[in-house]
Amino acid sequence: MKFVRSLTVARSEIIEFLRLWELSQDPRAPFESLILTPLPGLTDPSRVSTVKQYFAHRSHIIFDSGGYAVQQSIISYEDLYQRLLSYYRANDWADTYILPDYVPTSGLSEQEVEDRVRATTTIARLFHAEMPPALRERAMPVVQGHTRKQIQTCVETYLELGVEVVGFGSFGTAGASSDINMFTAQSIELLTFLLDLGAKFGFRVHALGVGSPYLLHTLHHMGIYSFDSSCWLRTAGFGNVFMPFVKRRNITGGRLRERAGHQPLTSSEFQELQQETGHTCFFCTSFEELKHRRFYQILHNLTVIMDTVDSLNCGGYLNNPLLVQTVEASAYTRTATKVRTGLSI
Numbered sequence: 001m002k003f004v005r006s007l008t009v010a011r012s013e014i015i016e017f018l019r020l021w022e023l024s025q026d027p028r029a030p031f032e033s034l035i036l037t038p039l040p041g042l043t044d045p046s047r048v049s050t051v052k053q054y055f056a057h058r059s060h061i062i063f064d065s066g067g068y069a070v071q072q073s074i075i076s077y078e079d080l081y082q083r084l085l086s087y088y089r090a091n092d093w094a095d096t097y098i099l100p101d102y103v104p105t106s107g108l109s110e111q112e113v114e115d116r117v118r119a120t121t122t123i124a125r126l127f128h129a130e131m132p133p134a135l136r137e138r139a140m141p142v143v144q145g146h147t148r149k150q151i152q153t154c155v156e157t158y159l160e161l162g163v164e165v166v167g168f169g170s171f172g173t174a175g176a177s178s179d180i181n182m183f184t185a186q187s188i189e190l191l192t193f194l195l196d197l198g199a200k201f202g203f204r205v206h207a208l209g210v211g212s213p214y215l216l217h218t219l220h221h222m223g224i225y226s227f228d229s230s231c232w233l234r235t236a237g238f239g240n241v242f243m244p245f246v247k248r249r250n251i252t253g254g255r256l257r258e259r260a261g262h263q264p265l266t267s268s269e270f271q272e273l274q275q276e277t278g279h280t281c282f283f284c285t286s287f288e289e290l291k292h293r294r295f296y297q298i299l300h301n302l303t304v305i306m307d308t309v310d311s312l313n314c315g316g317y318l319n320n321p322l323l324v325q326t327v328e329a330s331a332y333t334r335t336a337t338k339v340r341t342g343l344s345i
Helices: 011-024 045-055 067-071 077-090 110-130 148-161 185-201 213-222 231-238 267-277 287-292 294-314 321-329 331-340
Strands: 002-006 033-036 060-063 096-098 165-168 172-174 180-182 204-207 226-229 240-243 246-250
Touching: 002 294, 011 045, 011 294, 033 045, 067 077, 077 110, 110 148, 148 165, 148 185, 165 185, 185 204, 185 213, 213 226, 213 246, 213 294, 231 240, 231 294, 240 267, 240 294, 246 267, 267 287, 267 321, 287 294
Parallel strands: 002 033, 002 226, 033 060, 060 096, 165 204, 204 226
Antiparallel strands: 172 180, 240 246
16 A cells, blocks of 8 residues: 655745755655646645655655645636646656546435536546556546445446546535544445456556545555545644554643543653554654654654554554554444445444
């Protein structure tokens, strides 16, 4: 399973991340796989130029279509199509190009969902045909839908395009503007169905916008090829930190809604978590520095996700009975197992 970093920060922050990572002497490449929305007007142009300067032809770079902006009514679907196509044609330095999609958020009527799925498949086919031939080979269409039939309709369309990877965007949504992805029983069932189709027809599945590293063992268990996430950045803004295989914890006393049901961690409690999970990194060696330096929180979170994915891929977590117990107790993993074995959720 591959971890793709959503890099939604300013140029100065990217440069500082690289400086601090070099200071940490971690030999791994922190941004070996990236996803960003490149379209002018929807993103900071300096971010895109910085990514091109530092990572083009070194990292695997995914251009996101900006479908989130359509979802938030920032841009119309029609306007996105033309602007995105022009941008893709003029910029061939990315490795993967996500095709436009129209997210059917939770709370829509069945007809509204059906209309958005139909729009997604129709536009994906047209957009793909208008891309330069060299870019068509790097296209990633997005599977949307609230039913198995809708998922299958997307797959049938995309098989005609000859793509090797499809994105899964059919998570549940929450929040005032439906901007938070939720891993629901329905989305687990639909994702399992899509993965089964992938195994049958020979395409891989990328999970779009995973909101928490606590879900990673479930996604790995299900057989996801790759996923992207900005949670390592976003949650640090509320003073939250991750540890492998456990839910986020607050260390600064940030916003109440982001404290994950706990009081802020003390130094001794954090040390206990380090011992239990076996995690330590340059950025969490000093609890006080971690507590008071946001960039340390961000890069600690990034390191935790990288370590978690590495541990899942090589089975290293199996050597820690506490982590094995945490994984087996996960409601998400139990639900995924029930779906895979045909049991009732």
